[in-house]
Amino acid sequence: MIHQVKLLFFVSYILFNQYSIEATIFSCNTFASCGCSRYNVDINARIIGGEPAVNHSWGWAVSLRVLNESHFCGGTILSSEYILTAAHCVDDPEIMNYEFKVAVGTDTLSDNNGQRIFVSNIFIHPHWASRTKENDIAILKLKNPIMFSDRNIAKICFPSINDLSIAIEYPLVKTSLVAIGWGYTTSNGELLSDNLKQVTVQSIAHQETKCANSINNISIQFCAAVTDGNKDTCEGDSGGPLMYYSELYQQWMIVGITSYGHGCGVSIYAGIYTRVSMYIDWIKSITGPDVQGTIYSCNTTAPCGCSQNEVNINSRIVGGEIAASHSWAWAVSLRVSSIGHFCGGTIISPHYILTAAHCLERISLSRIDVTAAVGTDTLYDTEGQRVLASKIYMHPRWNTVTKENDIAILKLKKAISFGGRNIAKLCLPAISGFDATSFPSPNTNLVAIGWGSMESDGPTSDVLRQVTVQSVSDQVQKCSNSINNVDLQFCAAVDGGGKDTCQGDSGGPLMYYSSVYQQWMIAGITSYGQGCGLSNYAGIYTRASVYISWIKQIVGKDGVVIAGENSANIGSMSSIFSMMMLAFLFLIRSFS
Known part of the structure; x- marks a missing residue:
């Protein structure tokens, strides 16, 4: 029986850690406007102790070069005109007073592939401190735009952080991250890597000795390393990105900029990175609308408020922008046969649509059919589902003059099918x-x-x-x-x-x-x-x-969800539990 328990523990351990012991291919969302390259990222090992990257799997990787084509720092493509890098890379009279360029669309320092574009302007963060390396961030404006018709070139995504208390903790401790660069592969090495390399590290708590003995400002910097050292960024990697992969949206986003460290891959020291989430506003103040939009990551276990594709916002319906396909899966077009679309609405449960009372005040379902079109972003296609309304609930205190209580609920004749990921419910606010x-x-x-x-x-x-x-x-x-x-x-x-x-x-x-x-x-x-x-x-x-109370009174038990309810990793945990139980039953049969 002891052997059975040990074997069960071993099987359980494998089930919980299967993703960390196998080579991983990070598939990418073909609809993504950022954070996806021509080829998928494939990571087997963990720059020092790292491995060569798959060709053109990091389409936003930038090599900063002086006129003789010598690489001196890394960078990241933000948009057609702007590159993100570290302040310490360009805070040098020899760099600032002479022309230098960026190489994009190539993984190899010694080849002539990709595009070479000169830098026209350097924006160093106004609070950059060269001694402490605080605010080690800079933006380069290019003389000519990058041509994205080259499929080997792409933009990185930003994380979506709109709360300071979240921004100063992002990325969370023990998050798996990937750094890339052409830096030295040994401390004090003599040669840069000719090929782009990648390394997987983990963000670590600032209280840990290997972080505490190096970091200067935990709000705007963070540490990353692996337990035994030997895997790290190094000289020549500076200014390059440290990235997080969103499994839900299948996209990469930048969380850090390689800043400094003590040696490379030394077990008692972590690498220090600039915390990008704290600089989104500053970045946008420089790049303006040219920079790609903010990506709003979603909780993969959430029963509401998450769509098939990420929300990506660049500008601010009048003066707005086209939404990314299927990024607002609860959007409803209310239609009548005589005029087509007349109002919007929101899916809140399988049978109910939330809308405004003034949209429905002159409609009698006994005379006019109202159809809810869901799962489509386009008014004149046949995509998605069309469901007839069976009943209208106007708020009892709706005032046509003052527009007070301008809220109504449509009940549908049949339930919306949530089988496809193009359709979802929107959460109600967790407010009382x-x-x-x-x-x-x-x-x-x-x-x-x-x-x-x-x-x-x-x-x-x-x-x-x-x-x-x-x-x-x-x-x-x-x-x-x-x-x-x-x-x-x-x-x-x-x-x-x-x-x-x-x-x-x-x-x-x-x-x-x-x-x-x-x-x-x-x-x-x-x-x-x-x-x-x-x-x-x-x-x-x-x-x-x-x-909220009135909505719940109408909808009843039809599946309306408050934000934050049932949003823990219940689905994934139950799947793992089921696998463990199957393993357990298999072992009992085997040893009985």
Whole structure:
């Protein structure tokens, strides 16, 4: 029996650690606008003690070079015009006073493949401290744009962090990360690696001795290493990316910039990296709209608020942008046969759609068929599902004059099929009590989606669009001159106008992304406004958090979900448990 228990333990250990003991191929999302290369990443080993990278598997890798083509640092492609690197790489008179260039689209230092582009401007972080290496980050602007028609070239993704308390802890301790570079493969080595190499390390706690004896500022720096040393970045890797792979979105995102260390691969010292999540705003202040959008990672176990493809936001429906395909899986187009799309809505459960009361106030289902189109981003295709509505629930206190309680629920004749990943439910906010009338708080970043007009009285958009706005205090004039009930409604806009929801977006969701839960939740329902995108008027939204009880009363047990509920790794853990039980039963049969 002792042998059986030992064998069971061994089998269980293998099941829990199968991904760490095998060579791993990191498949990439073919729809991704960043973080995916021509070929998949394949990692067997763990730069020092690392391994050559598969050709063109890191499409954003950059070699910084002086005029004679000598490599001196690494970098990362952010966009067609901007490269991210370390400040210490370019804070040198010999570099700053002379022309240098970047090599992209090549994995080999000695070949002539790829593109060579000269640097036109250097942006070093204003608080860069050369002694402590704090704020070791810089951006290079290129004289000519990178040509992405070369399939060997791609952009890296940013992590989506909108909460300071999360940003200063990102990446979390013991996260597996990958660094790349052409640096020396031994401490004080004489030759750079001619081929791009990769190494897997883990982020480690700043309290650990190997980190504590090197790091200077734990808020803007972090440590990464492996237990026994021998795997590390080294001279020549500086400025290159340290990356995290999102299994859900099948994309790579940058979390660190190789900064400094004591030796290379020394067991008592960790490598120190610049914490990129703390610099997203600064990066965007330099690159502007040219840089690729922020990627909003999602909890793979979440029963709501996560779609097939990542949300990728570059700009801020009027003045907005086309949404990534199938990134808003709860988006609903409400349609009637006579005019087609007339309002938006949100999937909250298999049988129920949330929308605005003003969208349905003149509709009688006994005379007009209303169809909910789900699982599609385009108004005029046949993709997705079409489900007829069977009943309309208008809020009993809906006021047609003041637009108070502008909320309604559509019951469908049959359940939506969630079999495909193009369709999902949106989470309701985890808010209760007095907090309900203050969510979202002013200055919160929110995203609206819809097929509405892109200008006042313009035609609807054929494709789903997204726009980022901020919630506005009811004390601000652009809000106070339009809002009627600050407990039931709230305002959202951007400074200067130009970005807003518009006709045809009504009834659609205004959403908040929770960095804690890694889920999207509904904050508002698009209600009304004065024109579209006017600088002196904000858009008015129904405050969804006030209506949770009413929604639950209508929907009952049909599967509506609050953000954060059942979002632990229940699915994956139960799968592992099932595998262990099968192994256990197999062992009992074998030894009985």
